[in-house]
Amino acid sequence: MELFHNLIFGFTVALSLQNLLYCFIGCLLGTLIGVLPGIGPLATIAMLMPITFTISPVAAMIMLAGIYYGAQYGGSTTAILVNLPGETSAVVTCIDGYQMARQGRAGQALAIAAIGSFFAGTVCTVLIAMFGPAIADLALKFGEAEYFSLMLMGLVTAAVLAHGDMVKSLGMVAMGLLIGSVGTDVNSGLRRFTFNIEEMADGIGFVVVAVGVFALAEIIANLGDPEERTIFTSKVSHLFPSKEDLKRSIGPIVRGTALGAFFGMLPGTGPAIASFSSYMFEKKLSKDPSRFGKGAIEGVAAPESANNADAQCKFIPMLTLGIPASGTMALMLGALMIHGIAPGPAVMTQRPDLFWGLIASMWIGNLMLVVLNVPLIGLWVRLLKVPYRLLFPSIMVFSSIGIFSLNNSPFELYLTAIFGLLGFLWLQLDCPAAPMLLGFVLGPMMEENLRRALLISRGDPSIFVTQPISLGFLIVTVLIVAGMLLPVLRKRSSEIIG
Numbered sequence: 291m292e293l294f295h296n297l298i299f300g301f302t303v304a305l306s307l308q309n310l311l312y313c314f315i316g317c318l319l320g321t322l323i324g325v326l327p328g329i330g331p332l333a334t335i336a337m338l339m340p341i342t343f344t345i346s347p348v349a350a351m352i353m354l355a356g357i358y359y360g361a362q363y364g365g366s367t368t369a370i371l372v373n374l375p376g377e378t379s380a381v382v383t384c385i386d387g388y389q390m391a392r393q394g395r396a397g398q399a400l401a402i403a404a405i406g407s408f409f410a411g412t413v414c415t416v417l418i419a420m421f422g423p424a425i426a427d428l429a430l431k432f433g434e435a436e437y438f439s440l441m442l443m444g445l446v447t448a449a450v451l452a453h454g455d456m457v458k459s460l461g462m463v464a465m466g467l468l469i470g471s472v473g474t475d476v477n478s479g480l481r482r483f484t485f486n487i488e489e490m491a492d493g494i495g496f497v498v499v500a501v502g503v504f505a506l507a508e509i510i511a512n513l514g515d516p517e518e519r520t521i522f523t524s525k526v527s528h529l530f531p532s533k534e535d536l537k538r539s540i541g542p543i544v545r546g547t548a549l550g551a552f553f554g555m556l557p558g559t560g561p562a563i564a565s566f567s568s569y570m571f572e573k574k575l576s577k578d579p580s581r582f583g584k585g586a587i588e589g590v591a592a593p594e595s596a597n598n599a600d601a602q603c604k605f606i607p608m609l610t611l612g613i614p615a616s617g618t619m620a621l622m623l624g625a626l627m628i629h630g631i632a633p634g635p636a637v638m639t640q641r642p643d644l645f646w647g648l649i650a651s652m653w654i655g656n657l658m659l660v661v662l663n664v665p666l667i668g669l670w671v672r673l674l675k676v677p678y679r680l681l682f683p684s685i686m687v688f689s690s691i692g693i694f695s696l697n698n699s700p701f702e703l704y705l706t707a708i709f710g711l712l713g714f715l716w717l718q719l720d721c722p723a724a725p726m727l728l729g730f731v732l733g734p735m736m737e738e739n740l741r742r743a744l745l746i747s748r749g750d751p752s753i754f755v756t757q758p759i760s761l762g763f764l765i766v767t768v769l770i771v772a773g774m775l776l777p778v779l780r781k782r783s784s785e786i787i788g
Contacts, residue, residue, distance in 0.1 A: 293419060293420065293423075296419070296423075296642075297419055297646065297649070299642065299643075299646050300646030300647050300648075300649050300650030300651075301650040301654075303348060303643045303646065303647030303650065304647050304648075304650035304651040304654055305650075308345075308349055309348060309349050309352050309647065310654070312345065312349040312352050312356075313352050313353065313356050313651050313654055313655050313658065314356075314658055315353055315356070316352065316354065316355065316356020316655065317356040317357075317360040317658045317659050317662060319334065319356070319357050319360065320356055320358065320359065320360020320361045320363070320364060320659075321360045321361070321363055321364035321367075321659065321662060321663060321666070322364065323357070323361055323364065324360060324361035324364020324365040324366075324367070324368075325364040325365070325367055325368050331357055331358045331361040332500070332504040332617050332618055332621065333501075333504040333505035333508050333685075334361075335354050335358070335500075335618060335621045335622070335625075336497065336500035336501045336504050336505055336621060336689075337501060337505050337688055337689045337692055338353075338354070338357070338692070339497050339500070339621070339624070340497060340692035340693070340695050341692065342354065342625060347626070347631055347644055348643055348644050348647050348648070350625060350629065351622065351625065351626070351644060351648050352648060352651040352655075354621070354622055355622070355648060355651065355652065356651070356658075358601055358618050359598060359601045359652070359655065359656070359659075360655070360659055361601075362407065362561060362594075362597045362598045362601045363404070363407055363598070363659045363663055364663075365380030365383070365597075366380050366383050366387065366400070366403040366407070366590075367400065367403075367663065369383040369384045369388065370388060370391050370396055370403065371388075371391055371396060371400075380593075380597070382565045382566050382569045382589075382593040383565070383589075383590055383593050385569070385582070385583055385589055386399075386582060386583065386584070386585055386586050386587070386588075386589030386590055387403070387589070387590045389583070389584055389585035390585045390587065390590065392585075393585050395585065397530075398530075398531045398532070398535050398587065399590050400663070401530055401531050402531055402535060402539050402587055402590050402591050402594070403590055403591075403594040404659075404660050404663055405531075405539070405543070405591075405660075406539065406542075406543040406546065406547075406591045406594045406595035406598070407594050407595065407598040407656070408656050408657070408659070408660050409543055409544075409547060409595060410543070410546065410547040410550060410551075410594075410595040410598040410599035410602070411599075411602055411652065411655075411656035412653060412656060413547050413551070413599065414547070414550075414554070414599050414602035414603050415602065415649060415652045415653045417551060417603065417606070418602070418603070418605055418606055418609070418649050418652070419646075419649050421606065422610050422649070425606065425610040425611065425635075426609075426610040426611075426635035426637075426638045426639075427635070428635075429610060429634065429635035431759075432635075432759065433743070433746075433757065434739045434740075434742040434743035434746065435739075435743040435754050435757045436757060436760045437735075437739045438736055438739040438743055438754065438760070439754060439759075439767075440763050441732050441735060441736045442736065442763070442764070443763045443764070443766055443770075444607075444613045444614075444615075444728070444732065445463050445725070445728060445729060445732060445736075446460075446463075446767050446770060446771060447767075447770055448463070448615075448616075448724070448725050448728050449462070449463045449725045450770055450771065450774050456774055458719075458720065458721045458722070459721075459722055460725075461721070462716070462721050462723065462726040462729070463725045463726065463728065463729040464729065465726050465729065466725065466726040466727060466728060466729020466730035466731075466732075466733060467729045467733040467736075468483075469494055469499065469726075469729075469730050470493075470729065470730045470731070470732075470734050471483065471734075471737070472484065472493050472494050473490065473491060473492055473493030474491055474492065474493075477741065489699055489702070494705065495702060495705075496627075496628070496730070496731070497624075497692070497693065498693060498702050498705050498706050498709065499709055499727070499730060500621055500727065501689050501692070501693060501706055501710075502705070502706040502708065502709025502710040502712070502713055503709050503710070503712065503713035503716070503723050503727070504713065504723065505685065505710075506686075506689065506707065506710025506713065506714075507709075507712075507713025507714045507716070507723070508713075509685060509686065509710075510710065510711075510714040511714060511717050512682070513682065531587070535587050538587050538588055538591075539587055539588065539591035541588075542572050542592035542595070543592070543595045544595075545568065545571065545572070545575075545592065546568040546591065546592035546593065546594070546595030546599070547595045547596070547599045548599075549567055549568045549571065549596050549599075550564040550565075550595060550596035550597060550598065550599025550603065551599045551600070551603045553567065553596075553600050553603075554599060554600040554601070554602065554603025554604050554606070554615070555603050555604075555606050555607060555615065561596070561597035561598075561601050563600075564593075564596040564597055564599065564600035565592075565593035565596045565597040565600075566593070567596070568592040568593050568595070568596035569582075569589060569592055569593045571592070572588045572589065572592045573589075576588065598656075602652060604616050604618070604619050605619070605622075605648070605652075607619075608622060608623055608633070609637060609638070609645060609648070610635055610638070611634065611635065612632075612633035612634035612635070612637075612735075613732070614728055614732070617723065617727045617728065620724075620727045620728050620730075620731045620732075621727070623731055624731055631644070689706070690703060693706050
């Protein structure tokens, strides 16, 4: 009954005129950046963050959330019609979605993608509402030692599960921790790594790092890509799937939602992992796996449900524990902190309008996306014909205005450019930037909790292993690292023996 009352309260917050408007703007922008390759929700949220300073925290979070899960919807449109994934999570949708479009079944593919995404979004909204308060209540019992161990586990898990080499991911986490330590030490008042530059006394701005590493680096990387695209120009018709299509899709949608929800709560895993896993799972379950890759509707239903479920369940650890499970969630966490809201379980009790309003807005946003996506297909296809060389100058201008408006500081523009070059270098070296951002956001909080824990224990580090919950998190961290290292060590030992 309490859950029901909380949801009603959330809908009263989300259905206010201002919040509805920002929810619509977020969903529309999310769909747009999902359609356009090379931009992505990370860069867009980073660029738009300065705009959110002038609106209420609830409206800001609703809009940023709409951009994030809206991008998952938009990515499927270009994957199906153009064989070009606007989002990495839509790569798997290309396999069967584009084949369906070539067979004249683009309408059915788009409809199933929308239905699967809406179902997954609805289910995960309910999951957040059901389990969020319980997790938050548990987290309220955490002390400084537990929080430090939890954040350490989150960072290590994000590095281990991130795309690419684990050593590089751990190195990027360390890089984020170092960047986060720049500025004036709160306890001693001493400046660290500022190089006597006055503008760095308060540390490096979150938006500066995010825009540089994600927006500018992506622009530099995309300038070298060829712009030739084969646009699917046939008229899209039969937008409602047949009974046979629905029958084949129900199981994959449900299973994709379950897999996406599971991966969504794990730090470091992106929607791409969830969609790929669900696709391979459906292929193994199929009586005729040869259909996959030739226009099987299950190959659209499962990954589209999974990536949307993953995107929305990422909010569970962020809202309840204050732990970002992905780079985008780190940006959302940064937005909360910029608005003066301390992330963690106290958000639910201190700002119930934010917690429940955001949850209710997710269901409204998913409904908006279903209504928005199909009628605007023609517009999205025309936008894809715009050359990227005409898009990136406007992105650069908006990014620069946003950065300069923060503190009216030209130095921050130079700093953003430096991080843009660093981000491009990391891309070329295949070093994932998301673990760096997680380290940058969590670093200061980890340091604060570490110091408090040691202060309470009078400098005795055993406090981290004598507290049962803290010890549990540390054991899980060790097991995760061991689980990833053992196969590598076995392979090397067998090569040496052989």
